[in-house]
Amino acid sequence: MGPVAEARREAEPERGGPPPDGAGDGRAGGRRLPWAVVALWxxxxxxxxxxxxxxxxxxxDEAVDYLPGSADSTRVQQLVEELPGGDTVxxxxxxxxxxxxxxxxxAAAAGQVRRIAAAYDLTGGDAVPRTVPSKDGTTLMTPFSxxxxxxxxxxxxxxxxxRDDLGGTPDGLTVEVGGPGALQTDMEAVFGSIEGTLMLGTALVVALLLILTYRSPVLWLVPLVVVGAAAVVSMAVVYGLARGADLTVTSxxxxxxxxxxxxxxxxxxxxxxxxxxxxxRRHRRPYDAxxxxxxxxxxxxxxxxxxxALGLLCLLAADLNSSSGLGPxxxxxxxxxxxxxxxxxxxVLVLLGRRVFWPLVPEYGVEPRPRRSLFTAMGTxxxxxxxTVLAAGTLLxxxxxxxxxxxxxxxKQEDTFTDRPESVTALETLTAAYPGASSQPITVFTHDAQADEVARLARTTEGVADVREGRSGGGWTAFDVFATDPPESAGEKDTLRALRDRLHAVDGADALVGGPSAQQLDLETTxxxxxxxxxxxVLVAVxxxxxxxxxxxxxxLMLVVAVIASWGAAMGLGGLVFGPVLGFxxxxxxxxxxxxxxxxxLGVDYGIFLMHRMREEGLRGAPVSEAALTALRTTGGVIASAGIVLAATFCVLATxxxxxxxxxxxxxxxGVLxxxxLVRTYLVTSASLLMGRRVWWPGRLSRAERARETGDGGRGDAG
Incomplete structure (x- = not known):
């Protein structure tokens, strides 16, 4: 054993020999505290x-849970649910x-419509819904509620x-159920399949990467089990807040x-x-290590x-319900x-001791054999x-x-799914068969006293094809307004804006313009x-x-600028992939x-790992150039493994x-990759080398570094 190891052995004298591996440090705290923590968890x-x-x-996952809190379309959706008939589908x-x-x-279509009318209560009494044929004779549209x-x-x-009862149609005739109720049904089916699939897929990806990282038959399981415990507790906490504090939780x-x-x-x-x-390798007992x-x-x-956590909590300031709910x-x-x-x-690691690292067990007093790692080469x-490195990376x-x-x-709503469910294909069929008219109404609410004036202004608004009175109650009257342009098109958005400008000006009407297309417009604006x-x-908090x-x-400042650059580049790659490759x-x-x-x-995480270790080395007296390269050599592998794991988990989300x-x-x-x-390994390291002691300005470490450079003996508090 070398002199360093011997010195350490003398500094930590054995008291009757070392305890069995994993048994703690021989003191009561070393034996009992880990067991107490495990028992508590x-x-x-x-x-x-x-x-x-x-x-x-x-x-x-209702529309109102994703809409802006203060928008017209949100209030319209709430009124639709609150007024008589709010249970309408x-x-x-x-x-x-x-x-x-x-x-x-x-004949087959008429029979199916009659069966629906007989089996369910429809708005409008016992009347059979009206069927509207397309001008080209290819399509029949039958709205019902x-x-x-x-x-x-x-x-x-x-x-x-x-949907299940629509069988028995002639060969070649397609029949689909679309509309808001069908879209909500398809969304629920998708959301219902996500939870278990995502949890299982993420766990499998993390397990595989941990096995490859640790190359141990046991060690990989420890972080995975602990992460699982954290997931269970967090889900329970969120459930409690959803029940007790009315926290909005979406899929x-x-x-x-x-x-x-x-x-x-x-x-x-x-x-x-x-x-x-x-x-x-520096401490004999796992507890001390x-x-x-x-x-x-x-x-x-x-x-x-x-x-x-702080970055996510900043989302509480968002007006969009789904964003503000995601934060907490x-x-x-x-x-x-x-x-x-x-x-x-x-x-758990203390209780399992060194043997959990088998077959690559770290031995006390034995330093690992130096080898030239990938990150050493990168740092060099x-x-x-x-x-050159900084300029080339920035240019890239x-x-x-x-x-x-x-x-x-x-x-658009019909593009929400990676696969096209029935509600989306039905909408596409309607859009193609009924050009020049919207098959999706714009919903307008107004107080009863101003209903006639609001209806008149709506009918005379440019881009409006038809206005039909809907249900009323609670002092409100609803209208269905049909635009001349297809749903969510630029023309229909212009019509929506024109309607809001005209109807909001009616005194005492408190007119509200909503519906699916208005919701999408409000989402963009908000x-x-x-x-x-x-x-x-977020920037201030970080x-x-x-x-x-x-x-x-x-x-x-350097770390934040670097991670913003990563985000911009990732968004740019999205522009090159989303449409041309993935077909979004x-x-x-x-x-x-x-x-x-x-x-x-998340990106600042890796900067923290790197710069905190670099600061540690600086506090030990290493100059900035040496500290930067040492930090990269010692943390580069961990940062790489962490980055791959984090990127892989979000790749599961991408599926x-x-x-x-x-x-x-x-x-x-x-962005994480x-x-x-690139950013942490090359750009932050090269920028740190170029700035030297100024990277720690105005902290005391920058002054201590200057003192070493000027030969003042390194005096001064570097904390």
Whole structure:
């Protein structure tokens, strides 16, 4: 054994010989504390498990849960549900034959319409719904509204039953059920398939990557089990808040929370396990090694989770309901992951001892054989030509960001799914068969006293084809307004704006203009306004955390600029892939804001891991150039593993059958990989080398570095 190991053995004298591996440090705290922590977590998980399983029943995916809180369309949707007839399910029966409908087709269609009228209560009494033939003779459109079905599940079941009862049509005649009720049914079917698939897929991906990372038959299972415990607890907490505090939880926010827990939680585990392995070579007892590991990387993990949680909580300032609800749900997941990774994981690792690392067991006093790693080579290349590396990397990111000019336009309702369900194909059939007229009404509400004036102004508004009075109640009257342009087209949006300008001006009417197309317009408008509010909040929150951790202004600014560059490049790659490769016809309006929040918060994580280790080396007296390369060499592998795990978990999200989730998963995964292998590895390292001590300005470490450079003996407090 070398002199260093001998010195360490003398510094830590054996008291009757070392305890059995994994038995602790020989003190009561070393023996009892890990067992107490594990027992506490077992109790918490056991109590949380029944409630976690109920979270799926609390998710809400109605239109109002995704709409802006203050928009016309949101208030209209609320009135539709509150007024008499609010339990109405609006749908449309679509019969189509490419070569033109036959007499048998028309007879079969009429029979199916009569069966629906006989089986369900329809608005308008016992009258059979009116069928509207297309001018080209290929299509029949029969709008109808089911009433008297208050329960949402029963409404969905009714649409499903109607679809199942549409058999017996002549060969070649297609019959589909479309409309808002059918769209909601299809969305529920998709959301219902997401939860279990996403959880299982994410767990399998994380397990595979941990096996490849650790190359151990046991070690990979420890972080996975701990992440699972964090997921159970977070789901129970969110369920409790949804029930007790009326927290809005959508299937999207629940899915994102799952990905965050597995991705961020595994990242923290990778950092802690790597540091624990390092400290086991310096400490004889696992308990002491873990204490040193937590002291070393604990601040970085805390700051990392803090940036993510604070960044997500900034979404509370968003007016969009789905965004503001996502903030606390995601933050709960991150906090639970942090708690598990800083308490349960250390306790389990201490109890299992060194043998959990088998076959690559870290031995006390034995330093690993130096070898030239990939990140050593990367650091060397950045150190030799920092200006070239920084300029080339910046140019590459800027070039990729130009792809954002090719991003598709706003996502339409019919483009929401990666596959086209029946409600979408029915709408496409109607759009093609009834050109020049909208098959999707714009809903207008007004107070009864001004109903005639509002109806008159609506009929004379440019772009309006027809106005029909709907139901009324509670002092309100509703109208269905049909535009001359197709749903969600530029022409219909102009009509919506014109209607709002004219009807809002009617004194005392309190006129509201809503409906599916108005909802999409409000989503676009509100997301733009939310970006102006939330993005500055996120940047300020992240900067404050970084300044507090790194005791510097320059380094935090550098990290934030770097991660913004990663986000821009990832969005640019999305522009090159979404339409041309994946065939997505639209971009979800909330994508830029949500991906920015996630990439800034999550991307800064790796900067924290790197710069915190660099600061540690600086406090030990290493100059900036040496500290930067040492930090890259020691943390590069962990950052790479963490980045791959996080990107892989969001890739699972990208496989979900919703365009929004697929787009979000792609952008975040690509952004994380760019940040991991280009920005943190090359650009941050080369920029740090070029700035030298100024990277820590105005902190004391920058002055201590200057003192070393000027030969003052390194005096001064570098804390």
């Amino acid at each position: 077992v109790l918490v998980v056991a109590l949380a498990l029944p409630f976690a399983g109920k979270l799926g029943g609390e998710t809400r 609006d749908a449309v029966l679509v019969h189509h034959r490419d070569g033109g409908l036959t007499a048998a087709d028309r 089911l009433t008297g079905i208050a329960d949402e599940e029963a409404q969905i079941q009714a649409v499903t039953d109607i 999207m926010s629940s899915s994102v929370m799952t990905v965050l827990i597995f991705g961020a939680g595994t990242d923290y585990a990778l950092l802690l396990v790597a540091r624990h392995r390092e400290e086991l 873990m204490r040193a590991a937590l002291r070393g990387c604990g601040p970085a993990i805390l700051a990392s989770s803090g940036t993510v 749900v995601g933050a709960i997941g991150v906090v639970c992951a942090l708690a598990a990774m800083t308490t349960l994981l250390p306790a 290349s950045a150190g030799r030509r920092p200006v 990111l800027g070039t990729l960001a130009l792809g954002a000019t090719n991003l598709p336009g706003p996502l 997301n733009g306004a939310d970006r102006e509010v939330v993005i500055p909040l 900067l404050l955390v970084l300044v507090a951790l790194l005791r510097s202004v320059t380094a935090p 016809d639209g971009l979800d309006p909330g994508l830029p804001l949500l991906t920015f929040v996630f990439l800034v918060a 979900m059958p919703m365009v929004m989730m697929a787009e979000m998963g792609f952008v975040i995964a690509v 760019l940040d991991t292998f």
